[in-house]
Amino acid sequence: xxxxxxxxRIVIVGASLAGLRAAETLRDEGFTGDLTxxxxxxxxxxxxPPLSKQVLLGRVxxxxxxxxxxxxxxxxxxxxxxxxxxxxxxxxxLLRNGERLxxxxxLIATGTRARPWPHPEEARLDGVLTVRTVDDxxxxxxxxxxxxxxxxVIGAGFTGSEIASACRERGLAVTVAERGPxxxxxxxxxxxxxxxxxxxxAHGVDLRCGVTVTSLTGDAGRLTGAxxxxxxxxxxxxxxxxxGAVRNTEWLADTGLAAGPRGVACDAGCxxxxxxxxxxxxxFVAGDVARFPHPLFEYQMLALEHWGNAVEQxxxxxxxxxNPGPRRRPHLAVPAFxxxxxxxxxxSVGVPTxxxxxxxxxxxxxxxxxxxxxxxxxxxxxxxxxxRAKWLEHYRHLIETAAxxxxxxxxxxxxxxxxxxxxxxxxxxxxxxxxxxxxxxxxPDRRLAVVRPMA
Amino acid sequence: MQIVVDLNRCQGYAxxxxxxxxxxxxxxxxxxxxxxxxxxxxxxxxRRAAAACPVQAILVxxxxxxxxxxxxx
Amino acid sequence: xxxxxxxxxxxAYASRPDPYPLYTELREHGVARQDDGSYLVGTYHEIAALLxxxxxxxxxxxxxxxxxxxRPEDLPPSFIAxxxxxxxxxxxxxxxxxxxxxxxxxxxxxxDDIVDxxxxxxxxxxGRDRIDLVDDFAYPLPVTVICRLLGVPRExxxxxxxxxxxxIASLDRSPDxxxxxxxxxxxxxxxxxxxxLGALAQRRRERPADDMIxxxxxxxxxxxxxxxxxxxxxxxxxxxxxxxTTVNLITNGMLTLLRRPEALERLRREPELMPSAVEELLRYxxxxxxxxxxTPLTDVEVGGVTIPQGVPLFLxxxxxxxxxxxxxxxxxxxxxxxxxxxxxxxxxxxxxxxAPLARLETQVALTALLHGLDAPHLVEDPPPYRHSPILRGxxxxxxxxxxxxxxxx
Numbered sequence: 001x002x003x004x005x006x007x008x009r010i011v012i013v014g015a016s017l018a019g020l021r022a023a024e025t026l027r028d029e030g031f032t033g034d035l036t037x038x039x040x041x042x043x044x045x046x047x048x049p050p051l052s053k054q055v056l057l058g059r060v061x062x063x064x065x066x067x068x069x070x071x072x073x074x075x076x077x078x079x080x081x082x083x084x085x086x087x088x089x090x091x092x093x094l095l096r097n098g099e100r101l102x103x104x105x106x107l108i109a110t111g112t113r114a115r116p117w118p119h120p121e122e123a124r125l126d127g128v129l130t131v132r133t134v135d136d137x138x139x140x141x142x143x144x145x146x147x148x149x150x151x152x153v154i155g156a157g158f159t160g161s162e163i164a165s166a167c168r169e170r171g172l173a174v175t176v177a178e179r180g181p182x183x184x185x186x187x188x189x190x191x192x193x194x195x196x197x198x199x200x201x202a203h204g205v206d207l208r209c210g211v212t213v214t215s216l217t218g219d220a221g222r223l224t225g226a227x228x229x230x231x232x233x234x235x236x237x238x239x240x241x242x243x244g245a246v247r248n249t250e251w252l253a254d255t256g257l258a259a260g261p262r263g264v265a266c267d268a269g270c271x272x273x274x275x276x277x278x279x280x281x282x283x284f285v286a287g288d289v290a291r292f293p294h295p296l297f298e299y300q301m302l303a304l305e306h307w308g309n310a311v312e313q314x315x316x317x318x319x320x321x322x323n324p325g326p327r328r329r330p331h332l333a334v335p336a337f338x339x340x341x342x343x344x345x346x347x348s349v350g351v352p353t354x355x356x357x358x359x360x361x362x363x364x365x366x367x368x369x370x371x372x373x374x375x376x377x378x379x380x381x382x383x384x385x386x387x388r389a390k391w392l393e394h395y396r397h398l399i400e401t402a403a404x405x406x407x408x409x410x411x412x413x414x415x416x417x418x419x420x421x422x423x424x425x426x427x428x429x430x431x432x433x434x435x436x437x438x439x440x441x442x443x444p445d446r447r448l449a450v451v452r453p454m455a
Numbered sequence: 456m457q458i459v460v461d462l463n464r465c466q467g468y469a470x471x472x473x474x475x476x477x478x479x480x481x482x483x484x485x486x487x488x489x490x491x492x493x494x495x496x497x498x499x500x501x502r503r504a505a506a507a508c509p510v511q512a513i514l515v516x517x518x519x520x521x522x523x524x525x526x527x528x
Numbered sequence: 529x530x531x532x533x534x535x536x537x538x539x540a541y542a543s544r545p546d547p548y549p550l551y552t553e554l555r556e557h558g559v560a561r562q563d564d565g566s567y568l569v570g571t572y573h574e575i576a577a578l579l580x581x582x583x584x585x586x587x588x589x590x591x592x593x594x595x596x597x598x599r600p601e602d603l604p605p606s607f608i609a610x611x612x613x614x615x616x617x618x619x620x621x622x623x624x625x626x627x628x629x630x631x632x633x634x635x636x637x638x639x640d641d642i643v644d645x646x647x648x649x650x651x652x653x654x655g656r657d658r659i660d661l662v663d664d665f666a667y668p669l670p671v672t673v674i675c676r677l678l679g680v681p682r683e684x685x686x687x688x689x690x691x692x693x694x695x696i697a698s699l700d701r702s703p704d705x706x707x708x709x710x711x712x713x714x715x716x717x718x719x720x721x722x723x724x725l726g727a728l729a730q731r732r733r734e735r736p737a738d739d740m741i742x743x744x745x746x747x748x749x750x751x752x753x754x755x756x757x758x759x760x761x762x763x764x765x766x767x768x769x770x771x772x773t774t775v776n777l778i779t780n781g782m783l784t785l786l787r788r789p790e791a792l793e794r795l796r797r798e799p800e801l802m803p804s805a806v807e808e809l810l811r812y813x814x815x816x817x818x819x820x821x822x823t824p825l826t827d828v829e830v831g832g833v834t835i836p837q838g839v840p841l842f843l844x845x846x847x848x849x850x851x852x853x854x855x856x857x858x859x860x861x862x863x864x865x866x867x868x869x870x871x872x873x874x875x876x877x878x879x880x881x882x883a884p885l886a887r888l889e890t891q892v893a894l895t896a897l898l899h900g901l902d903a904p905h906l907v908e909d910p911p912p913y914r915h916s917p918i919l920r921g922x923x924x925x926x927x928x929x930x931x932x933x934x935x936x937x
Contacts, residue, residue: 020519037520044520047459047491054488059480064492068457068516077520308463336463343483345467362582367613369484371582387485389466390877393580410826411582412611472628473635473884481629484620499800500636506803507887509879511869 005322007033011093011101013083014109014248015039017047018287018310022107023073025318035075036101038093040110042080043134049307051137052159053340056166058145062138083110086255091282104282105321108252108264108272109314111288112245112305117154122216123241127223130241131159143238144170151175152226152236154213156183157433158339160242161196165341168203175206175234177213177226179432186431188348188384190424191358192372195365195386203342208232212432244433245305247289257283258444263291263303265444268330270317273444286310286317291440292331296399297354297381301444305436306337334396335437347389350374350382350399353437355423359406361395362413363388371395374423375405456498457518458505460489464512474507475500492518533562535842539700539917545910547817547917548859551847559833566840567833570847572854572871574831578843579876583825585611586878590823592838603718604757606765608878609821619881621754622762625743627884635884638673642892645672650900658907661925665897666778667771670889674770677885678763679732679739680725687724691717692768699820699918722760725767729759740766766882774886776815776914776921778893781806783925784813784861785894786906791863796898805863806890810849810872812861817846817920819874845871846920904929 010026012019015037023037039045045067054060078095085094086106093101114130117123127148129140144151144167151167153160156178167174180186183200185193200207212229216239225235252259257280258273259265265273266285270292273279285292287310291303316331338347355374361383363370371391374382379402383395398407406420428438458478460471467485471478478493478501493501505513534557537543538550554560554570561567569575578584587610607618624630649665659665675682698714700707729745736742741763747753754762785792795805822841827834835841849870850858873880880886897904907926914923 015520044518049462050488050491053482054490057488059488060490060492064490066457066491066518066521067459068514069519070514070516073519079520308461311461338462338465340482340486340488343486345483345486347463363613369613369616387467387483389485390468390879391580391582392466394577394582397577408583408826410824410828412585412587412825413582413613413616468879468883469628470884470887472632474887476628476632476636480632484629502800503803503891506807507884509869509873509875511867 005324006030008104009034009102010036010105010107010321011103012037012107012109013093014107014111014287014289015041015077015079016045016109016111016287016310017067017307018109018111018314019107020045020067020073020314021070021311022109022286022314022318023075024070025315026322027071027073029319029322031322033104035073036078037073037075038078038081038083038095038101040080040082041133041135044077044079046134048132051134052131052162053166055137055141056131056144056163057169058141062134062141065134083251085251086257088255088257088283106283107314107317107321108283108285108289109287109310110248110251111310112247114241115243115246117216117241117243119215122218124221125216125218125223126221127218127237128216128239128241131163132245140238140240144172148172148237150234150236150238152177152213152234152239153242154226154239155242155244155432156180156196156200156207156209157186157242157244157431158184158341158436160240160433161200162339162341163240163242164200164205165203168205168342173206174204175208175236176200177211177228177234177432178207178209179212180426180430181209183207183209185424185426186353186428186433187436188352188372189355189358189374191360191365191421192384192386193424199342199344199368242433244436245288247303249289262301262438262440263289265301266290266292267444268293268295268332269320269328270313270331271320277444284317284321286313291438293442293444294335295332296334296402297351297439298442300354300442301440302335302351303438303440304335306335308336309333334399336396337436344368345387345389346384347392348382348384349392349396350380351437351439352382352384352423353425354381354439355425357405357420358423359418359420360415361407361418362391362411364415373398373405373407375420378405379403380405380407456493456495456501457516458489458491458493458501459514460487461512461514462487464510466510468509470507470509471504471513474504479504533564534560535562535564535566535568538844541913541915544913544915544917544920547846547920548850551844551850554844554847555851559831559835561833566842567835568842568844569830570844570851571831572848572851575843575845575848575871576875577830578822578828578841579871579874579878581828581830582612583828584841585823585825586615586821587611588821588823590825590838591840603722603761606761607881608765608769612877615877617751618754618758618762621747621749621751622744622766622881624747624749625740626881630749635888638677638885639888639892641676642669642673642889643896645669646892646896650896653900658926658928661782661897661927662775662779662922663924666775666782666893666925669778669893670771670774670886673885673889674767677740678766678770679737679741680728680767684724688721688767691721692772695721695768696772696916696919700916718764721764721767722757725763726756726760729763769880770882770885772919773815773880773882774889776919777809777886777890779921779925780813780815781809781890781894782897782927783906783911783922784809785898786904786927787909788861791861792898795863795894799895801863802891802895803887804865804868806887806894807868807870807872808861808863808865809890811855811865811868811870812849814846814849814870814872815919815921816872816874816880818842818844818918820918845874901927901929
């Protein structure tokens with residue numbers, strides 16, 4: 001049994017971070033069979049976080065953001081080819097070029113793509129961009145180099161905020177339009193949302209919250225600006241659409257897998273569910289496209305667009321692909337992510353959106369250095385640090401052990417009178433920016449609330 | 456040479472910035488920026504920085520999938 | 529023996545050459561309460577948890593234990609002995625002129641200087657058949673470097689060495705001697721040293737030079753300058769810590785290598801291993817064996833034990849570094865060890881300020897010695913140790929062997 005798992009044919013659909021680390025782990029774990037990676041981009045795996053930071057700042061060329069290999073993978077790489085379907089009966093991946101790739105086990109790691117501007121004609125205007133791929137970032141960096149008079153960023157999630165930060169650091173005028181009440185509010189709630197709003201304004205961002213962009217306007221095919229729902233108008237020669245991500249699951253329609261707009265459902269061992277909630281044993285899922293149950297968050301299915309989750313889940317998936325039942329491992333890592341913007345380092349552990357209350361446990365909003373702790377029904381579920389990363393490990397432990405919320409007092413730099421306030425995590429439907437952490441309920445089926453694109 | 460830093464692990468000790476200041480940079484007090492493809496003349500400094508990272512967050516290697524065009528082995 | 533606490537046995541001078549069996553015993557006890565009410569922690573994961581726990585203070589003024597009072601002096605504590613946000617502010621102001629984000633290249637720029645100093649020192653050993661690695665090399669190297677960096681005249685170092693030794697002696701709490709006397713002497717030494725450094729800073733105010741003291745006294749940063757007492761305590765700290773621990777790191781390093789000819793040979797053959805070898809030395813023989821001045825600000829549970837508010841808490845870093853639950857083959861010295869997340873420079877917000885300088889100096893120092901000394905041998909093993917169980921290292925390290933002709937490159 002075990003020996004069989006070390007050989008045979010494995011296909012990984014998705015050749016980014018999760019696909020790469022899975023391939024390496026398969027070889028580390030002794031897989032000697034045929035390994036094929038399929039990627040729709042023509043580039044070898046690369047690292048996305050620098051795209052909205054170093055690359056937009058002009059410090060690093062977009063072409064430089066490759067990923068180092070942990071080890072050789074001896075794989076067949078099919079790059080620049082999109083998977084178009086899956087035949088579960090014959091166990092084959094169908095490629096857009098007509099090729100069929102037979103597999104014994106499959107890993108789905110197709111990730112996400114940038115949510116496009118919902119009006120295709122406006123989206124085609126010269127000057128309207130997104131930032132998801134290395135080519136996107138290269139194009140935007142070039143636009144920024146050219147010194148546009150104003151950049152409009154649509155959506156104030158992490159990507160939108162980082163783009164705005166890079167623009168300001170380059171001295172460019174920037175307007176940020178966000179449908180919700182504040183930047184980052186969808187991921188971090190009200191306290192840090194208000195902090196982020198002050199931060200952006202202090203750095204000269206023209207921040208408009210509670211508005212939507214009703215149309216992008218152009219002249220002779222070039223963007224000239226945008227009209228907002230409050231009746232105002234912005235002149236801009238670049239607009240960056242940062243409305244969050246769309247999960248790449250369309251190719252799995254009608255395959256019988258539990259795949260839908262919120263991702264591909266899988267168990268804690270990364271095995272995909274079919275549409276009836278029955279777990280498969282030869283199809284695995286990892287990375288941004290996966291939704292999986294997590295015991296720390298009431299076994300809700302989590303969908304995480306996190307770098308660390310892509311690595312950790314890929315490692316678990318790969319391990320479980322080549323090991324028999326009793327030796328399989330669960331994916332239990334506490335979610336974590338980071339963002340750097342406006343000179344600040346923001347780091348999160350746990351799931352801030354899984355909360356009803358927050359408190360500032362260390363430092364202060366005024367100081368710009370702080371740790372915010374999130375609680376849900378009296379236990380700690382998340383913590384976010386701003387320029388206070390060295391303390392975060394402590395809170396990770398509190399999350400893992402379901403420590404009581406609010407945290408026990410005693411921190412040397414705690415506020416004099418810490419207040420516990422509602423976490424004010426808005427319904428994602430009222431935001432421009434899609435949340436990078438999505439709690440997607442308990443059911444592993446695909447008949448879920450439709451996430452509609454937001455203007 | 457290709458590098459990636461696991462910024463979930465990174466706690467901002469900045470030892471890499473001290474040891475290879477042309478490759479690693481603090482942006483503000485704590486956020487780390489770095490050149491994913493450091494120039495060759497920085498290779499030794501980068502290796503020293505990776506060895507010294509107190510949370511072992513720096514992965515140094517060769518570019519993954521280099522030369523992997525469409526359908527190459 | 530049985531009436532002595534583990535801490536007393538660790539502190540006993542006889543334990544200095546090899547405290548590691550006592551650390552093994554400590555780890556078996558978990559979080560260990562001593563008869564005097566203090567707590568000793570020597571397991572890796574528990575030390576890690578406490579170093580990142582914001583309820584653990586570095587300020588001994590939070591101690592409520594009757595036997596350990598405030599220091600008998602008026603000088604404010606340096607940043608290693610206060611908590612955030614004060615610690616953070618003081619450290620940030622000092623860091624502006626030492627490292628990133630404001631002075632990212634300062635230490636890197638010292639590299640060639642350090643290589644030259646090491647080469648001169650090795651050249652000075654030529655022709656001698658017996659050397660003391662401490663007095664002839666491991667002490668003068670970091671002293672020369674820190675003097676240049678800060679701007680302290682080299683000729684004043686003997687006086688500074690005297691104050692330093694007195695201050696360090698006060699860290700010990702051996703009950704068999706005169707602890708009150710040592711504390712009084714240290715307080716006097718601190719005042720003298722602060723006076724000296726204050727006068728030096730005043731000279732730099734009037735006539736700036738290209739050194740850290742000048743940069744500190746002329747700082748026009750947004751958060752202002754250190755006050756005069758803050759400046760002198762910071763300078764005292766940087767001067768002492770800037771060389772004291774590096775002496776031990778270099779000496780412990782050579783001692784470790786001289787005891788393991790195969791590791792020494794390997795490093796000669798594979799010089800690219802030196803950075804990881806120095807990390808392994810920091811794990812295997814860390815110059816700071818324990819952190820003696822932590823205090824819980826509230827009752828803190830760790831490892832199934834509740835450490836009460838206000839008690840002295842000793843984090844034995846050198847023991848955590850040998851914890852087999854964290855490090856494979858923990859008592860084995862492996863210069864190519866991977867996943868080496870050691871406590872050689874502590875961890876958390878109080879991690880060693882001068883770590884990058886100490887690393888660079890030690891890498892350069894050991895490289896110079898390995899290539900400058902031909903067939904070196906220890907004259908006595910174990911060597912005589914300095915008194916401190918906290919800043920632990922040999923007092924002298926006598927070595928025979930030729931200094932290779934033309935070596936030192």
